[in-house]
Amino acid sequence: MTFRTDRDLAGTLSRLFVHPVKSCAGIAVREARLTPTGLEWDRAWMVVDAHGEFLTQRTLPRMALVQPQLGITELALRAPGMPLLRVAMEAEGPSAAVRVWDDAVPALDAGDGAARWFSEFLGLPCRLVRFDPAHRRLSSLRWTGGVEAPNQFADAYPVLVASEASIEMLNHRLDTMGAPPATIERFRPNVVIAGVEAHDEDRIGSLFVDADGGQACLQPVKPCTRCPIPDIDPATAESTTDVGDALRTYRQDRRMDGAITFGTNAIVLEGAGCVLRVGQRVSADWQFD
Numbered sequence: 001m002t003f004r005t006d007r008d009l010a011g012t013l014s015r016l017f018v019h020p021v022k023s024c025a026g027i028a029v030r031e032a033r034l035t036p037t038g039l040e041w042d043r044a045w046m047v048v049d050a051h052g053e054f055l056t057q058r059t060l061p062r063m064a065l066v067q068p069q070l071g072i073t074e075l076a077l078r079a080p081g082m083p084l085l086r087v088a089m090e091a092e093g094p095s096a097a098v099r100v101w102d103d104a105v106p107a108l109d110a111g112d113g114a115a116r117w118f119s120e121f122l123g124l125p126c127r128l129v130r131f132d133p134a135h136r137r138l139s140s141l142r143w144t145g146g147v148e149a150p151n152q153f154a155d156a157y158p159v160l161v162a163s164e165a166s167i168e169m170l171n172h173r174l175d176t177m178g179a180p181p182a183t184i185e186r187f188r189p190n191v192v193i194a195g196v197e198a199h200d201e202d203r204i205g206s207l208f209v210d211a212d213g214g215q216a217c218l219q220p221v222k223p224c225t226r227c228p229i230p231d232i233d234p235a236t237a238e239s240t241t242d243v244g245d246a247l248r249t250y251r252q253d254r255r256m257d258g259a260i261t262f263g264t265n266a267i268v269l270e271g272a273g274c275v276l277r278v279g280q281r282v283s284a285d286w287q288f289d
Contacts, residue, residue, distance in 0.1 A: 044152055158266070
C-alpha cells in the first residue's frame with residue numbers, strides 16, 4: 001500500500017519506548033517490531049505482591065529506578081545497590097494467577113531468584129511474572145468500537161501515543177511556575193511524534209506510519225487519563241506535585257468528565273510484524289467529536 005502524503009497532518013516518528021516490566025523504567029529504542037499487543041516486549045513482565053496483585057509506582061516509586069535491558073535471549077535488570085538480575089526472555093515458568101486492575105490474568109512465574117531480587121529492592125514480598133502468550137487480554141470493547149485489541153500487562157491498551165509539542169507546552173507551563181522541566185519519560189509513551197502541534201494526538205483519526213515492511217496503522221481510541229505517576233521523577237523516584245499542578249491548569253478533559261489527560265491510547269489496526277523506526281513518516285486526518 002502506498003503511503004499517502006495528502007492527509008491533514010504529517011510528521012515523523014521521533015522517539016520509541018519499550019517498557020518491558022510494568023511500572024519499571026522504560027527503554028528508548030531506535031526501532032521496535034509492532035505486534036498486535038503493541039511494541040514487542042512492552043509490558044511483557046509485571047511485579048506482583050504475595051496475593052498476585054500488580055504493583056506500580058503509584059505506591060512504590062522505587063520501581064522507577066529498576067532499569068531493564070533487552071538482550072537476544074535474556075532480560076537484564078539493574079537497580080541501585082542490587083546485583084545484576086538476568087531473566088530468560090521466554091522461560092516457561094510455573095503458572096501463576098495474577099490480577100491487573102479488574103482483570104484476572106494467567107502468567108508465568110519468573111522464579112525464586114527474581115522474586116528475592118525484587119522483594120529485597122522494594123521491601124516487601126513480591127514476584128516477577130511474565131504474561132502468558134497463550135492468553136488473550138482484550139482492551140475495552142466499549143472504547144475500541146467492538147474491535148478486539150489484545151494487550152499484555154499495560155493498564156488497558158496496547159500503545160500510548162504522545163507528541164514532542166505536548167511535552168514542550170507542558171514545560172512552558174512549568175517554566176512560568178518556576179518549576180523544572182519534565183521529560184516525556186514521565187508519561188511512559190510508546191510512540192512519540194514530531195512535526196505536529198501540541199496535543200494534535202487528541203484530535204486525529206487513524207495514525208499511519210510508513211514502517212519497514214509496510215504501512216502500520218494505529219487507531220487512537222481513548223484519551224489517556226493521568227494518575228500521580230507523572231509527578232515522579234524517573235531518574236530519582238522523588239515526587240513533587242509540579243507536573244500535576246501544571247496539567248490541572250489546562251488539561252482537564254471534558255471527554256473524560258474533567259479528568260486530566262495527556263497522550264492518547266491506541267490499538268493496532270494494521271501492520272503487525274512491521275518494524276517501527278525513529279525518523280519514519282507519520283500522517284493522519286482530523287477527527288473531531
